[in-house]
Amino acid sequence: MKRMYFTSRDRKYQKKILDWTPKKIIDIHTHTGIPSHYNALTTEKRKNSFAASLNEEIGYQSRKELLNSYKKLFPGIDVMYASFPFPFKEVNIHKANKYVMNSDFPFLLINSNIDQRVFDLENPKIFGAKVYYDFVEKPYKEIEIYDYVSPLLMKKLDEKKKILMLHVPGNSLADKKNMLQVKKISEDYPNAKIILAHMGRCQTKKQAKSSFCFFKNSKNVYLDTSTVSNPEVFMEGLKNFGAKRIIYGSDSPLANLKARIMKTETD
Numbered sequence: 001m002k003r004m005y006f007t008s009r010d011r012k013y014q015k016k017i018l019d020w021t022p023k024k025i026i027d028i029h030t031h032t033g034i035p036s037h038y039n040a041l042t043t044e045k046r047k048n049s050f051a052a053s054l055n056e057e058i059g060y061q062s063r064k065e066l067l068n069s070y071k072k073l074f075p076g077i078d079v080m081y082a083s084f085p086f087p088f089k090e091v092n093i094h095k096a097n098k099y100v101m102n103s104d105f106p107f108l109l110i111n112s113n114i115d116q117r118v119f120d121l122e123n124p125k126i127f128g129a130k131v132y133y134d135f136v137e138k139p140y141k142e143i144e145i146y147d148y149v150s151p152l153l154m155k156k157l158d159e160k161k162k163i164l165m166l167h168v169p170g171n172s173l174a175d176k177k178n179m180l181q182v183k184k185i186s187e188d189y190p191n192a193k194i195i196l197a198h199m200g201r202c203q204t205k206k207q208a209k210s211s212f213c214f215f216k217n218s219k220n221v222y223l224d225t226s227t228v229s230n231p232e233v234f235m236e237g238l239k240n241f242g243a244k245r246i247i248y249g250s251d252s253p254l255a256n257l258k259a260r261i262m263k264t265e266t267d
Contacts, residue, residue: 004069004072004073004256006072010258014073018074018075018076018077021074021077022077023076023077023078024077024078024079024080025074025077025078025079025080025248026079026080026081026082026104026105026247026248027070027079027080027081027082027248027249027250027252028081028082028105028195028224028247028248028249029082029165029197029224029226029249029250029251029252030061030066030081030082030083030084030103030249030250030251030252030253031061031083031084031085031086031087031251031252031253032061032062032063032066032083032085032099032100032103033060033061033062033085033086033091033096033099033100034060034062034099035059035060036095037085037091037092037095037096037099038060038086038088038090038091038092038096039090039091039092040090041055041056041088041090049134051086051087051088052088054254054257055086055088057257058253058254058256058257059253060086061252061253063083063099063102063103065253066081066083066252066253069252069253069255069256073255080104080105081103081104081105081252082103082104082105082106082107082127083100083103083104083105083106083107084100084106084107084108084109084130084165085097085099085100085109085130087109087130087132087134087167088134089111089134089135091109093109093111093114096109097109097119101125105127106125106126106127107126107127107128107129107130107163107165108120108121108126108128108129108130109129109130109131109132110129110130110131110148110153111135112131112135112136112147112148112149112150113135113137121153121156121157121160121162122156122160126162127162127163128157128162128163128164128165128193128195129153129157129162129163129164129165130165131148131149131153131164131165131166131167132148132167133147133148133167133169135148136148140169141170143169143170144169144170144177144178144181145166145168145169145177145178145181145182145185146181149164149166149185154185154188154189154192155189157189157192158189158190158191158192159191161191161192161193162192162193163192163193163194163195164185164192164193164194164195165195165197165224166182166194166195166196166197167197167198167201168182168196168197168200168201171201171207172200172201172202172203172207172211173196173199173200173201173202173207173211173212174200174202174206174207174208174210174211178200178211179211179214182194182196182215182221183214183215183218186215186218186220186221187218189220190220191220192220193220193221193222194220194221194222195222195223195224195247196221196222196223196224197224197226197249197251198224198226198227198228198251199223199224199225199228199233199234199237199246200212200223202228202233202236203228203230203233204230204232204233205230205232205233205235205236207233208232208233208236208237209236212236212237212239212240212241213240215240215241216240216241219245221241221245222241222245222246222247223237223241223245223246223247224246224247224248224249225246225247225248225249226249226250226251226254226255227251227254234246
């Protein structure tokens, strides 16, 4: 993993943040893994996939590297974390899932193309499933949530009252098809909890305002904060989900990059 470095300006902002940071926090969204569990990503993939292009810059992150990053980012803070493998189809999924089992809250990476009965979601150590569209053999613009979130998976999560970590496809949660499918899944499986990674990938107020209100009364649907840096999106989240259904997530090691992810309303 690329080494993290701080400037004097970084430390100034860090001090301000630490002044009101709780002494114990949970990071619901991290990736851990080692290079030997992944085949090489192609140049074409790195060109067309945002996550793959960042992997070239950042690399993979071991558990030890994640814990060391917390020591730098949150000195004096007790951080517990949920973790899942890097969701590339080039993964050796069994080795990668085994690796995350020593996380505080391990999530299994689920490949929709594999018989999901092989995944031990009944294991009490497993907190949920991470799904991702990289395993779907379709052009990206044609992929929908039902392509990689199966009834079998949701039935298991519902029975065991576990969590689905969902990265929605398309533009964002604001895509009508995404809203309808998330709503239907949440209603059909009320005992499962659904966490929408990256606040449903809403990066503008317009996206958040048009979609968050749809889930105001969906008590089993949550947002994680990873990669969101637009304060207007957070305000819309608080209005519609309330503070108890918004969960801190870093998307580490992506969080180690110095960047701000924003979009304009015309994007």
